[in-house]
Amino acid sequence: MRIFGWAALNGFRETLGAVYTVQSWVLGLCLRMVAQVAFFASLGRLLGSQADVEFLLIGNAVMVAASSAFTVTVATVGERDSGTLPLLVASTTSPLIVLMGRGASFVPNGLLTSLGALLVMAPLYNVALPWARFPALLGMLVLVTVSTYMAATFLGGFVLRAPSTRRTVANVARLAMMAFCGVSVPLAVYPEGIQWVAQVLPLTHGLDAIRELFGEAEMGAVLSDAGLEALVGAGWMVASLATFRLLADAGRRDGSIVFSSV
């Protein structure tokens, strides 16, 4: 755990220092994310149904938080590029823990922007925020982000074997979630096969829970969906741990874990 924290702190420092200046962070992220949510929420207006507006707004605002989790998929290669990966693999700590820590610095960004989008956009689109259950909403956002993060880390492991594909893999994964996890499109539209796959993807159950919160459904329903989301997240974490060591070992064997990427 200490290692996780140390890695996260490291990641934070690098993120803030190198990737963003304060202005570009504020301008770029906020404007773009908020516009993205508005883009989809207004689709509901085009459809002429407030229910659709609410569905789209919630789904896409939450998606913002989930999106930020995919930076870890790209970050694994960053580790490789800076030559620290072989050192990690050689260390006694699971490299996975360290990598998860490094990517973690992006997560609060996503959470804050997601929350911001909800707080700002909901009133604009006449969607009532569930103030009474606000803590639950926050908790769900965190849960959704964490479980997506686990799945993204799983992908990150594979991406190590083919680092040039990392951005593409992260993008496709994110888009697939946008399409098939009930962000904008209700799952019922899709054939059964896709619906089944969506059940084991992060975000699907979390979104159900969040929408139930907005709809003032019974806490029991919310909790059961939250539970499913947690289960999915845990499953991906186990998968990550399992495959990561395997991939690291395979990389050690065939020499693909080098000190710099091509």
Next chain:
Amino acid sequence: MRGLRGAIRLQLQIVRADRGYLNEILANPFFAIIFLGVVRASGRNDLTSFAIVAPVLMTLWAMGLEISGNIVDSDRHLGILEEVVATPTPFGTVVCGRVLTVTMLSAVAVAETWFVARVGFGVDVTIEHPEVFVATLLVTGLAMTGTALVMAGAFVLAGGARTFQNTMNYPIYLLAGVLVPISFLPQWLRPVGRLIFLSWSADLLRDSLRAAPATDVWLRLGAIILLGTIGFAIGLLVLTLILRRVRELGTIGHT
């Protein structure tokens, strides 16, 4: 012009070698799925044309944004910029040719979207007014090229493209009514949207897919051409000024 053809050929080779613009081309079908899915779920099949047009224009814009951000920067970074300047071919020609190539490549989005609609959703997209459709696509592509030129110049002046590339997508899609028409925007924002050629393209393309006769076609095509030409002219001017300034200051070739 030989220089133009050389630039086009080069850009095609670069795209092939880098497997570039893959992100945009891969993203397009997903957006098509999302929009068509939303339409399907709501039962508003009259809005299918909206779901078809939006991904195409989003991809066109995204690719234009990327090439304009990369083109001057990467040549400068590679130290090729000064060599290009020293040739008899005008720098503007080279940039135009390369940007045009990428713009034309984005036509792939049309095929992808058609495929998704047909195979994924069983929707047969009939182009009721094919001449309007084709004309709009062509003119939109040229307007995108002109706009990309301005963006390229702007990015060089701003010293980098990343931040702006990330910002200039969804806000633009929203303002230009790429998915949801401008008429849904608050009054005061609509004129801003009209300044972006995408808004005219979106309306025309949607009209070309509908049975009702398309009105004022020439006028609207003209608006796209005008906006594109203005972009073109400003872009060339900005690039020329940048080059002159760089020749004066001597920062050409330095990172």
Next chain:
Amino acid sequence: MAVDIDGLTRLFHTKNPPAFGRSSLRPEVVALDAVSLQVDQGEIHGLLGPNGAGKTTLVKILATILLPTSGTARVMGHDVVSDTAAVRPLIGIVLGGERGLYNRLTARQNLRYWAALYKLEPKAGWARVDELLRRVGLEGRADERVQSYSRGMRQRLHLARGLVNDPPVLFLDEPSTGMDPVAARELRVIVTELAAEGRTVFLTTHDMAEAEALCNRVTLIDHGRLLATETPRQLSTMLSRFERIECEGAADGVIKAVGALRGVSTVTSKGVSTRIEVDTEGVVAEVMRHLVSSGVTSVRVTRPSLEEVYLSLIGERGMDV
């Protein structure tokens, strides 16, 4: 005249203004200071100077990439500032180095691009590209990505690029940097051939030996100012005037005896090393004979560095061991 430079000056403003005080006195770097020079057609002219002397700046101005602050320069009779359209088709530039090429493309693809930019007809242009690849010895690997090329191969590709438009005037900026001796030798052969074809070659270098071997005339430049223009023969004379012998392990008696020889100007000892400077031609051999016959086996003749030649030209003494 192929190149005619008159009073060419180039100032660079440093990026950041001074921390204290008003920036009314903008700090300036004088890269070129009223340089005047003429190069005849068909001549191989060398511009010799240490790093930072202004060589590359001069080449860039002549290549129309950079504007001068004042003064004029004409290439084949056309002004490089006001008549760039006439100058550009007539020149070839080889700036060299790691940059300047599309790494993910092949050599052939790179060259064909430049052929198009130099407005060559496709058929003629592509034939020319093939011919150039042959000439620089890259045809075997012409269809491999440039990123797999060694430094020497890149330099050769740069040269091919500079020749794409068959220019009467060629500017080479430090062309043999990073090349192994064999490759550098081949380069010299090519340059000589180019001049034999009637082309004017203007090359910059900090390697005196190279300048001496290749050029019809050599101009010495330092801190933006031209010091002298000599033929290699004159350079040679200058060099031999400042040759020195360095040896190790010579006994004190031997050193004293050598110092007493006529033509020996200075003898400096540091530890076991001794340096003997001569100021007359022909003395070197005698000194060496003396040393060797006295049993000193570690002897070598060294030439002065570029810096030392300059400093002597400006009238100061050479430096310590």
